[in-house]
Amino acid sequence: MLTAPVASFEGYLAWLNSVIDEVELEKIRVVDESTAAALGYAVTKPGAVVLVFDFGGGTLDLSLVQLPEDRSHTGGFLNRLMGSAKAKQHTAKVIAKAGRIIGGSDVDQWLLADILKRQGMTPKDLGTDYTKVLTLCEQAKIELSTQEKTVIKFEAAGKSHEVTITRAELEVLLEQNGFFTALRRVIDKVMHVARQRGIFKEDIHYVLLVGGTSLMPAVQRTLGQYFTDMAVRANKPFTAVAEGALQVAAGYGLEDYLIHSYGLRHLNAETGKHDYDEIIPMGSGYPTETPVEVVMGAAHPNQTEIEFVIGEIDTDSVAMVEVKYEDGQAVFVAQAANSEQQIIPLNEADAIKALAKLDPPAQPGEDRLRAEFSVDDRRQLRVTVIDLLTNKKLLD
Incomplete structure (x- = not known):
């Protein structure tokens, strides 16, 4: 587990x-x-x-x-x-x-930066003592949970330093950094x-x-x-x-349900840029009981391959998110431009392995591939692609 x-x-x-x-x-x-x-x-x-x-x-x-x-x-x-x-x-x-990527280690860094500023110093001035002083800041943060003030003592460049910090000062620092x-x-x-x-x-x-x-x-x-x-x-x-x-x-x-959605990359004919079409929405339960099926055809005559580059989409980075419920599931709909979404391609670096080879070549107007998408209990996406003409499994 x-x-x-x-x-x-x-x-x-x-x-x-x-x-x-x-x-x-x-x-x-x-x-x-x-x-x-x-x-x-x-x-x-x-x-x-x-x-x-x-x-x-x-x-x-x-x-x-x-x-x-x-x-x-x-x-x-x-x-x-x-x-x-x-x-x-x-x-x-x-x-x-x-969820959000912020935590106690951020507070330690903010506290260290504040102390160095008070002493008219930069991180370079600490040299090899940087990690040691950062650890002292962590200890001070912990102490300020149970007492009103604490003292941080350290040495740098052959000089001793002593800084007193209060809980109130720490809380001002937290506010300034958007905590x-x-x-x-x-x-x-x-x-x-x-x-x-x-x-x-x-x-x-x-x-x-x-x-x-x-x-x-x-x-x-x-x-x-x-x-x-x-x-x-x-x-x-x-x-x-x-x-x-x-x-x-x-x-x-x-x-449980997914906090990110999954999208399939395609080339937008109007903009000439890559977009992602959502295939499994944020809010879907996992593990998936029934795979999501997508039937695809050729975009041009004699097409010999179709790529399957998948992106994981975080709509939390979008300014406005509307939450709807369909069939008991949460569906999050971005209300801002797609450019404000955070999209992490899952297999772009291995794009050559994400190509479904078509033999014989596919022609427009015919259903040629069936792709099945599901999420397992390890919260990982599974993709299976079958050639409807030859009944061969092209990707798995």
């Missing part, structure tokens, strides 16, 4: 799968870290709706999850010891989730999706804190402004993800 940040792209997931080279791929499953944490916290209220706030060193992830209705199958590390047959009788459901803006944006996105699904702040039973950055007083104060009546829990900030992942590995059901 592997865990990954909510907003991670497939390239990271592929690397994560590849490092586990001693395990058969069929036995690997990937679950979002914040979603796993929802199961790992000892919440025993049947059907409880919990918001996991996972703020660690590098990422901020939120997952709004409805826990199983059966009280005996909810929460806690020891529950994973139950027989898998019983475990499969219940399912936790992901209602909404969002709270990023925090509020992720919360707003999750709650927007939740409202579309009929879940409001009043319906959330617990806010569960995960990761060291979630323990910062300023972070908890910001959460308090959103969820004043919620029961905030912070008793498993460093173990909830692992405990929840073990429960999923034991067979506990989990309904």
Whole structure:
């Protein structure tokens, strides 16, 4: 069982799968870290709706999850010891989730830059002591979660330096670097999706804190402004993800969805540039129960090949996103120009392997290829391309 940040792209997931080279791929499953944490916290209220706030060193992830209705199958590390047959009788459901690449390591860098500015120094002045001073900044950040001020002492270029920093000064630094803006944006996105699904702040039973950055007083104060009546829990900030992942590995059901969409690249005849047509929308459940089928034909006479370059599309980078629900699934529709989307090609570097060779050549007006797209439980896209004329499998 592997865990990954909510907003991670497939390239990271592929690397994560590849490092586990001693395990058969069929036995690997990937679950979002914040979603796993929802199961790992000892919440025993049947059907409880919990918001996991996972703020660690590098990422901020939120997952709004409805826990199983059966009280005996909810929460806690020891529950994973139950027989898998019983475990499969219940399912936790992901209602909404969002992620952003920001975390405690960013705060450390901001703090270091501020200290150097105060001392009239640059990173080059630290030389080989750069990492040591950065570690001191991390320690100071941690200390400021429990005390009002701390002192950072270090040496550089043969000179001793001592800087006092207060919690209030750190919080000003966070505001200047857009920390709270990023925090509020992720919360707003999750709650927007939740409202579309009929879940409001009043319906959330617990806010569960995960990761060291979630323990910062300023972070908890910001959460308090959103969820004043919620029961905030912070008793498993460093173990909830692992405990929840073990429960999923034991067979506990989990309904989850994609936070990015997938698109197939094509040449826009009007602009002469590449565009991407969405094939699997953001919000689709995974693993895919039924593959998405696309039938294709030739664009010009005697066409001998058709490329299948796939892009992973992050609509969170778009200024405005409209959320619609079709057949119970969330569908996110970008309301800005495509140029504002973040599109990560999955196989562009291996484009030669993404070519479906047509023999005999295809002619316009005839259905020649059937492409099947699905996402497995490792959150990886699977593509199969079949030649309808020869019935041969061209890509798999």
